[in-house]
Amino acid sequence: MSLTIPKVEYMTRIAVGIFWNTFRLWLAHPTSITIQNLAILVKHDLKRLRNY
Structure with a gap:
């Protein structure tokens, strides 16, 4: 058995980390996070995902 993590699991x-960070941010500042801000965050994180 190898110790490499399958790409899907990784x-x-x-993705779970991204969601959790976004959720915590929203809990901390519920009024300052708009749909637009969320879209920017998600876009940024998707860019990171594609680099793997």
Whole structure:
């Protein structure tokens, strides 16, 4: 058995991390996070995902 993490599992972990960070940000500043801000965050994180 190798110790490498399958790519899907790795990407799932990143996606969960992204979601969790966004959720925590929103809890901290519910009024300052708009749909537009979320879209920017998601776009930025998707760019990171594609680099893997």
